[in-house]
Amino acid sequence: MNKILFIIDSYKSLHYIPSWCPDWYGGSPFLLLYSPLSYILTFSVALTGIDGVLAYKIVDAAFYVVTPITIYILSRELNLKPVEAAWASLIFTLTPTVIGNFLFYDRFPNIVALPIACLFVTSLSKMLRRSAATNFITSILLLSILILTHHLSAFIVLILVPLAYFSLTNSKDRLKAAIILIAVIGGALTLSSPWLLRFLEASGHLMRNPFYNRTVDFPFVRLTYAILDYLTIEQGIFHFYLAILSIYQLFSKNRGSRIFYLIGIMILLTGMGVFEFAGDSWLRILGQGLIVASFLSMIWSVLSIKRIVENEDYPTMFLSLWFLVFLWLSLGNYAMPMVNLPLINTVWRSLDVHRFWLYLAIPIALLAGKVAANAIRNIRRIYVIGFIVILAVMIISASMKGICAITQDVNPHLPYTTENSEIPQQLIDYFKSENDYGRILPIRCPMWIYLLPRYVGKPIIDGWYPQEKLISDLLKINDYRINDLETSENRTRIWKWLIERNQNLAIRWIIVGNANSTLVNTLANSTFKVDNYIIYGKNNLTILKNSIPNSPIELRNKNIDFDINYCRPAPDAILIEVKTPLQDLNLTIREAYDAGWRVEVDNVVGAVQQSPEGMISIHVVSTPSRIILNHYSSTNILSICYISGASTIILSIVSFWPIICKRKFGEYNN
Numbered sequence: 001m002n003k004i005l006f007i008i009d010s011y012k013s014l015h016y017i018p019s020w021c022p023d024w025y026g027g028s029p030f031l032l033l034y035s036p037l038s039y040i041l042t043f044s045v046a047l048t049g050i051d052g053v054l055a056y057k058i059v060d061a062a063f064y065v066v067t068p069i070t071i072y073i074l075s076r077e078l079n080l081k082p083v084e085a086a087w088a089s090l091i092f093t094l095t096p097t098v099i100g101n102f103l104f105y106d107r108f109p110n111i112v113a114l115p116i117a118c119l120f121v122t123s124l125s126k127m128l129r130r131s132a133a134t135n136f137i138t139s140i141l142l143l144s145i146l147i148l149t150h151h152l153s154a155f156i157v158l159i160l161v162p163l164a165y166f167s168l169t170n171s172k173d174r175l176k177a178a179i180i181l182i183a184v185i186g187g188a189l190t191l192s193s194p195w196l197l198r199f200l201e202a203s204g205h206l207m208r209n210p211f212y213n214r215t216v217d218f219p220f221v222r223l224t225y226a227i228l229d230y231l232t233i234e235q236g237i238f239h240f241y242l243a244i245l246s247i248y249q250l251f252s253k254n255r256g257s258r259i260f261y262l263i264g265i266m267i268l269l270t271g272m273g274v275f276e277f278a279g280d281s282w283l284r285i286l287g288q289g290l291i292v293a294s295f296l297s298m299i300w301s302v303l304s305i306k307r308i309v310e311n312e313d314y315p316t317m318f319l320s321l322w323f324l325v326f327l328w329l330s331l332g333n334y335a336m337p338m339v340n341l342p343l344i345n346t347v348w349r350s351l352d353v354h355r356f357w358l359y360l361a362i363p364i365a366l367l368a369g370k371v372a373a374n375a376i377r378n379i380r381r382i383y384v385i386g387f388i389v390i391l392a393v394m395i396i397s398a399s400m401k402g403i404c405a406i407t408q409d410v411n412p413h414l415p416y417t418t419e420n421s422e423i424p425q426q427l428i429d430y431f432k433s434e435n436d437y438g439r440i441l442p443i444r445c446p447m448w449i450y451l452l453p454r455y456v457g458k459p460i461i462d463g464w465y466p467q468e469k470l471i472s473d474l475l476k477i478n479d480y481r482i483n484d485l486e487t488s489e490n491r492t493r494i495w496k497w498l499i500e501r502n503q504n505l506a507i508r509w510i511i512v513g514n515a516n517s518t519l520v521n522t523l524a525n526s527t528f529k530v531d532n533y534i535i536y537g538k539n540n541l542t543i544l545k546n547s548i549p550n551s552p553i554e555l556r557n558k559n560i561d562f563d564i565n566y567c568r569p570a571p572d573a574i575l576i577e578v579k580t581p582l583q584d585l586n587l588t589i590r591e592a593y594d595a596g597w598r599v600e601v602d603n604v605v606g607a608v609q610q611s612p613e614g615m616i617s618i619h620v621v622s623t624p625s626r627i628i629l630n631h632y633s634s635t636n637i638l639s640i641c642y643i644s645g646a647s648t649i650i651l652s653i654v655s656f657w658p659i660i661c662k663r664k665f666g667e668y669n670n
Contacts, residue, residue, distance in 0.1 A: 037149040222272065332353050523544065
């Protein structure tokens, strides 16, 4: 949401989208480390005259409606009958983890990417099963749009490519299919290159950042957690059961594979139980070994029947492999010890297991849809009544997940839920009356704190996407958010350490949410004093202000007073006038360094370097002088919009061209 508001505010005032955003972490390149298309789409909706928040809600709601339609389209392509496809769409819509993702504000690009991913898999299946230029071009366009919408979704979907390759093609067509797939991926990378190349340039920074998503290390494989929390609350136990049953029916022509499949399920449950009850003993490794063996055996049982099933069963094989592989990935690294290998671990730690949960819901829904339709068609009343009960439980569990997603606690360390609330007007009025330079350190504040910079014009030292950190002191804090330090043991000590470094980080204000006097007194020091106290509803905010002004510039190795004018005409531009006569200066500007910064000193191009703190450092021969800093990016955000828009137009023409030909010439060639 902050990115959307930043685009809208900047375009209204500057008539362009800046390449630098100073709102979080002391500044970071804008839309570099995260795919831009979902934000540009929302910005396009906002251009109709509505505000950014409403535009966000419209896009989110629209894709919630569109996604089940694409599930239906994918189902039909994978040989589900119309009734089965309709049930698959309904079951997907009622999947708890899907509802949670649509309601949770952290998943917006993922939500926009989801129907695009479904359409890409649909086109991929058509291309592998029925070669045609239309499907080839469509696959390239959809994959490139997916990369520009959500790069992590694109990475996840690419895992499906080898699964589709082995399950949807015959051995005689493998070489041709491999060449086509390589061409599709290469074409998509080329189309998305205006953003992707810049992202790859910055990937070194991502690797140096010690932060990683803790979901990859969580022991999801504990038996009680897997059954109660994951399968029941997130995926839906009946959704999962119907999918398991659908795969079982695939082995109707091979009793040996069916038995092997059932043994694999029993070994999986046994391994989870051993892992949980083993504690830290060596039996834990045995449990992990059983889990790995179970998945390998189930995947082998699916692949082994390729020789005896008919071509129309290939899509079910693909869905079965999709289900098994993504279930394996969704259980984290304790289920896949091989991800701890050095090179693989680097990639693995950059992922989020919860995203695999969402994409696992697709094969679950399609497999369950086949069983659901057969149960309804069954003439035996007991099957119909049983399924109606299951459907009722699905609806209830989906409703409970929606309520829980809105009202649950963000985490145990914050006295707030995920429910949205308005930013207190008293807080907005306070900061609008403050004209001093500096940043805000939030502590135990509601989640609207990350939107506050858009309303008051004051940046915060925290942020929502820790991969964007550039300043050295912030990189040392290996946690999701500074606001609550969710995974840190001694939170107060870390907050105090940041406060002690208030001049280096330009911390001018501290906002503490629902704090008692003990916490406020602990955080306050000789320079930070309580400046305001705001009560709103049942909550309160304490604002501490630094009594010593924060300077945006530091003279390195010189302890002298100097007179400057500091101005920020745009987010990606800084204007500094040093009035005091001085010689041979090394200036540190308290803004994060990036290779995109350029400097002119008295109209002469200079060099921008990185200070030891990870900030901007420049050398000035003499003053008085006028310094202009501008941030440039090799990525033109609007060019991405134009390329993606042109791709969408081409995609539409290619998609409807066969229909036009059919109507005009009376023939339809897929």
